[in-house]
Each structure stands twice: as structure tokens, then as C-alpha cells.
Amino acid sequence: MSPQPSGHTDPFSDTAAISEDDRDTILESTLHVGANASLTLGADGVLVADDAFDDSDRLYLCGLLQKSHLAKNIPFYHILDAELSANTIAIKYVRPKSPKKNARLLVRTLIYPVSTASDVAQRWTDRILERAYGAALKRARIKVLINPFGGAGKAQSLYNKHIAPVFEAAGCTVDVQTTTRRGHAVEIAENLDVDAYDVLACASGDGLPMECFNGLARKRNAAQALRKIAVVQLPCGTGNAMSWNLFGTGEPSVAALSIVKGVRTPLDLASITQGDKRTLSFLSQSLGIVAESDLGTENIRWMGDFRFTFGFLVRLLGKTLYPIDYAVKTEIDDKHAIKKHYAQQVSRLRHQLSPSNAILGKEMEAQGGLGLPPLKHGTVNDPLPKDENSGWTRLEAYPNLGNFYCGNMCWMAADAPFFPASLPNDGMMDLVNIDGDISRMKAVKLLLAVADGTFFDEDVVRVRKISAVRVIPRFGRPMTEMSEQAHTVTGVSAISPQKPSTMQKILKKVSGSSGKTGYFSVDGEKLPFEPFQIEVHRGLGTVLSRVPGVYEYEGPDGWRDIDIEHDTTAEAERAYKTGSIPCLSTNVY
Numbered sequence: 001m002s003p004q005p006s007g008h009t010d011p012f013s014d015t016a017a018i019s020e021d022d023r024d025t026i027l028e029s030t031l032h033v034g035a036n037a038s039l040t041l042g043a044d045g046v047l048v049a050d051d052a053f054d055d056s057d058r059l060y061l062c063g064l065l066q067k068s069h070l071a072k073n074i075p076f077y078h079i080l081d082a083e084l085s086a087n088t089i090a091i092k093y094v095r096p097k098s099p100k101k102n103a104r105l106l107v108r109t110l111i112y113p114v115s116t117a118s119d120v121a122q123r124w125t126d127r128i129l130e131r132a133y134g135a136a137l138k139r140a141r142i143k144v145l146i147n148p149f150g151g152a153g154k155a156q157s158l159y160n161k162h163i164a165p166v167f168e169a170a171g172c173t174v175d176v177q178t179t180t181r182r183g184h185a186v187e188i189a190e191n192l193d194v195d196a197y198d199v200l201a202c203a204s205g206d207g208l209p210m211e212c213f214n215g216l217a218r219k220r221n222a223a224q225a226l227r228k229i230a231v232v233q234l235p236c237g238t239g240n241a242m243s244w245n246l247f248g249t250g251e252p253s254v255a256a257l258s259i260v261k262g263v264r265t266p267l268d269l270a271s272i273t274q275g276d277k278r279t280l281s282f283l284s285q286s287l288g289i290v291a292e293s294d295l296g297t298e299n300i301r302w303m304g305d306f307r308f309t310f311g312f313l314v315r316l317l318g319k320t321l322y323p324i325d326y327a328v329k330t331e332i333d334d335k336h337a338i339k340k341h342y343a344q345q346v347s348r349l350r351h352q353l354s355p356s357n358a359i360l361g362k363e364m365e366a367q368g369g370l371g372l373p374p375l376k377h378g379t380v381n382d383p384l385p386k387d388e389n390s391g392w393t394r395l396e397a398y399p400n401l402g403n404f405y406c407g408n409m410c411w412m413a414a415d416a417p418f419f420p421a422s423l424p425n426d427g428m429m430d431l432v433n434i435d436g437d438i439s440r441m442k443a444v445k446l447l448l449a450v451a452d453g454t455f456f457d458e459d460v461v462r463v464r465k466i467s468a469v470r471v472i473p474r475f476g477r478p479m480t481e482m483s484e485q486a487h488t489v490t491g492v493s494a495i496s497p498q499k500p501s502t503m504q505k506i507l508k509k510v511s512g513s514s515g516k517t518g519y520f521s522v523d524g525e526k527l528p529f530e531p532f533q534i535e536v537h538r539g540l541g542t543v544l545s546r547v548p549g550v551y552e553y554e555g556p557d558g559w560r561d562i563d564i565e566h567d568t569t570a571e572a573e574r575a576y577k578t579g580s581i582p583c584l585s586t587n588v589y
């Protein structure tokens, strides 16, 4: 980040107003290199003034190439390293292969002889690195996990060709390990020496990051480990939601740069309890049409990526219902209020009031020591609170549910921004419910509305910000058991499955679904199809992001038009900054 001038005077018209330090800074902003070239630290990058400069080759040695070019600006964000040795300076940086957004990045090195005094050159080198890294950690220690079967099975070669060169040029210490089986990343994270690394990077889909959070959660000092180690994704899977949300890309080399330049950001994690088991989730939990279209279409894998869309459309046409009983601890139950909440968060970021990792960590330690935070709402086995002021709704039947979708990040895949108002550390998940018996026309319109960003405002889409939810599924094979359980908890009678129509029978045959059981998806992975309770832990995990406090998506439609200045009270800001959670009570918002 570039340092700000110390005063408001114009340094060019009033030289007396420039402090001695500022004067030295200006004078020393240009490094003369070779006979006819110079490197100048500008406002947002290094200006290379050298007629012969051409970075189309891997290594550029001053004077050896004779091509004529205008002075070129290399953005500070693209600079990976600068090293002064004897009488030479070497600057490593990345250059996009084409002007397209998210184009592959190529690593380049500039080498020039330095004629300036060595102490001046050293100061120049220190300053370029300061500006190149800002608040990011230089020369991070990274443990890389590669899932050799992730996505199309190309993770290893993507890593070797497009990721490793970026880490190497940035001077990172890298330790690479390949996962050999399902669950291997959990074991690696559980046994990781958290003092030896800063980052756990998964060259994979979203399955490995989930395993890493869960592995760290198994440590005796889980909360500390989750705060110390930033879990990140190098997009080598099919969905790559984590990378899209935090780095705005699915291109591995761009994600590698985002990790090198990333700022530590606390991330809400959710505990899912089922029976006596507790699992952490960073991305989503779903039941109904989305989970079934993903996890229930394994037997039509031959269709490739189209299997999800196909499975989805078939269920849509069949008007499939997924009855559940559920109780929700709602925090914001109105779309306008959710947009306002989003606008307030952006405003706090502008005023640098986003909660830091350290502040949230202190609060967590006060709550539960070094281990995982205790469950405020108990597990799925505990009785729900009877107190009407608890904020929980009663456990009620939702017989015509089509989709239960809980999201902690905006994009579920590159073209699927299902949760445009989600935020990384507001202590809430966004819950989307859609009835399964809406008209087919409406359902198809909804499907198209996801990609074009208008989904959130559709009237048949119910959106709530919640801090906890309990769900008892009442469809699929275990339905009899579920129903009995629901009986004992709710006293409401079980819903008997309706006789399928001929149309539904045909569609079921081609949909890939066995129809014998249901699917519960957590971060895209299959969890047992049985009752579950979700509880959010504010800022329990740590990730790296380009812009801390918000995801890369532009937010829900119309949030910019909401006037929040007059009601962003000092109290709300103080509460948010210290990491306490009165921000969850609506009177503060």
C-alpha cells in the first residue's frame, strides 16, 4: 500500500512544506539502472523506463534485447520479489498472458545493473517490497495438499505448471504433499505443526478445504489452530467456490498470486451436529433439489458437468417435494433489512471497522478456551428452547419444501451466486427456502435468475439470515424412523408419501435418482441423511482474501441505494469492532 503524503499541500508548488523524509522519499523514488534505464516507484506500480524493455521472455537482461517499447508500468500487486545482490537488482513479477480478466499469469524476472549507492538502492528495494505486499505476509510458509483426483484429475500438473512458479518467485517456503485417500487431509491438518506454517493450501475442489478445517478442529487447541493457519484453495476442482468467493477467480495462477498477496480474514464456520458427531462446514448445507441434483446423480456421471443441470431439471419437472420439520433461530427475516445489513458492513469496511482475527480470537478464548467453542444451542439431540424470547421458531412441518439451502459464501460455483448477501464474518448463514410445488414456468425462471443475479429478489425465494437451524428430514428411506422421531419431538403427525404419478415415475427413472434415500450435502460432500442442527461460530476459521470483510461478488441488487449513514451508531460500530455479537440483535441494526 502506498504511503500517504503527510500534509495536504501540493509538494510541487510549496517545496518548503515537504518534510525532510518526504523529500528523500521523492528523490529516492527513482533507481538508475544501466546507462539508459530507470525504475521509478509510482502511485500504483513501478515504471520501467527502458527503450529495450520487453517482458515477453522469461528473463529480461538489460541491454541484450534491442526492441523499442514505451515505459511500462508493473502494478505493485504483480510484484513478487525484489532482491539486491552485489551490483544487480532482480525483480520478479507476474504478467497476464492476455488482457482478458483472470488470464493466466506468467512469471517474469527483470535484472539490471545498479549504479546508485548501495544504501540508496537497498532503501529503494525495501520500499518496493513494502508497497508490493502492504498488509500481506511476505515469504509465507505454505503447506500444499494436492488431491490427484480433484476435478478432471489435473491438480498435480496445474500445480507444477501454473502455481509452483508463482510461490517460488515470491520466495515462499513450500512443502507439498499428495492426498492418497478420502479423509487424508483431515489427518494431515490434525497433525500439522501450526508453528511451522502460515497457510494450508488445497490444490483441489471444495472437499479438501472442508477436511482441513475439520482436521484443525480435532486439535486440542482447535480454536487457536484455526486462527493461526489460513486455509485456502488453489482451484483444481470442478466448482472451486472458495477461490471464486475469496479471490474472484477459477484460474490457478491468479489464485496463487491472491494467496501470496492475500490478507488474513476471519471466516464464520458452522458446526453441524448429527447424533453425537460434530462436523465443521465453511461453505453450504443443502437438502432437497440442489443436494439431490449433485449427490443423487452419480449413476449418470457419463453426462459430465451437464448431469447436475439435467438432474435439477428432471426434479423440477417432476415437482419433487422434500418434506421436513424445522426450527430456525432467525436473525434477519426481511430482504430489505438483509441488504441494509450488507450496506452497513461495506460502510464499516470503508471506515476500517471490520473485526480482526485477533479481536474475534480473544472473544472466542474467553468463551471456550483454546478448544472448539462450546455449542450455544446444544446438539440436535437436545430439546429446543421453549422460551418464546429465545429467538427460535417452534419446530414446524414444511411439507412442500423444494429446496433447503444454507450458504456461508456467495458463489456455489462460478456461475451460481446463490447467496449474494452473504458475508465472511457477520456470524450468520443465509438460508434460502423454495417451495417444491411452484409452477414449472416459475421454477425454470428461477434457475435462470441464479446466474443473472436476480434470484434473491424473486418473490418465491425466501431468504433469512440465521445463526442456527434444526432440520428433521421426512423423506427418503429413513422416513419411517424420521417420522417417529418427529412425532416425539413435535407431536405433529407424519406426512404420508403421496402416490407418484406416471410422469413422476418416468422422470425418476431417467433422473439418476434411486429414490430410496435422501441426500444431505455439506460443502458439496455427502453427510448421513438424518436429522441435523447447524450453529454458526463467528470468525472461527481463517482464510486469505483480496478484500477482507466481503466476498468478490458485487452484493445483492440495490444495496448501494440504501442510506445507512444516519443509523450506523457508535454503539453498533463499537460492538462490531470488538467482535461481540449484539450486531445480531435487530435493534442495533
Ligand SMILES: Nc1ncnc2c1ncn2[C@@H]1O[C@H](COP(=O)(O)OP(=O)(O)OP(=O)(O)O)[C@@H](O)[C@H]1O
Pocket: 147, 148, 149, 150, 151, 152, 179, 180, 181, 182, 183, 184, 185, 203, 204, 205, 206, 207, 208, 211, 236, 237, 238, 239, 240, 524, 525
Ligand atoms: N487420493 C485420493 N483418493 C480418493 N479420494 C481422495 C483422494 N484425495 C482426496 N480425496 C477425496 O476426494 C473428495 C473430493 O475432493 P475435492 O473436493 O478436492 O475434489 P472434487 O470433488 O473433484 O472437486 P469439486 O468439489 O469441485 O467437484 C474429498 O472428500 C477427498 O477426501
